[in-house]
Amino acid sequence: MTLAALVTVLDYGSVLIFALTGALVASRAQLDPVGFVFMAALTAVGGGTLRDLILNREAVFWVANPSYVLMAAGAALVVFWTAHLLESRQRWLVWLDSVALAVAVAAGAGVAMEMGSPPVIVVIMGIATGTFGGLMRDVVGNEVPLVFKQGELYLTAAFGGAVAAVVLVWLGLNRAEALIAGAVVVWVLRAGSLAFGWALPLYRPRPPRR
DSSP states (O other): OOHHHHHHHHHHHHHHHHHHHHHHHHHHTTOOHHHHHHHHHHHHHHHHHHHHHHHTOSSOHHHHOTHHHHHHHHHHHHHHHHGGGOSOHHHHHHHHHHHHHHHHHHHHHHHHHHTTOOHHHHHHHHHHHHHHHHHHHHHHTTOOOGGGOTTSOSHHHHHHHHHHHHHHHHTTOOHHHHHHHHHHHHHHHHHHHHHHOOOOOOOOOOOOOO
């Protein structure tokens, strides 16, 4: 698979899964169908929009191809009619978000690679694409942002996966394969944090010395 084709697949995947998470937040807020569509679309395209604006792409991806927004709207309506069947919407939310994060980080890094950006920009675009949509979802939905949840790997997982993709390309791996490997690294770190409590040490304030 070419890099351009993989990026398109990753964009579609991240839009779909992030849309589902946005709709789940809408269900927790007990919104109407229009509210569901708004939350799903905001979450689905937020990170990719930021990426495309910063990289000054010829057109923002969902403006050039509105099928992304239509897919997000469809996912939102499906959740509107089925969310009540889920035993724990919060559990579904965090696990779907972990998959969306992994896919979106790879998508963001892939677009930056495709445009010939230097490695540091590739990493930043991977992190921004993976985290911004979910951050907007949680803030608008009045939820505790997963990206800032204490004692969990989130930004660290995104950073680790983006760096892994860059390093693998530097070592000579095909860019498409490196992006897939980077996505796996993101998900493993995030899933490990959720399932086994993996975390980095937190800052602990200390009293000033006299």
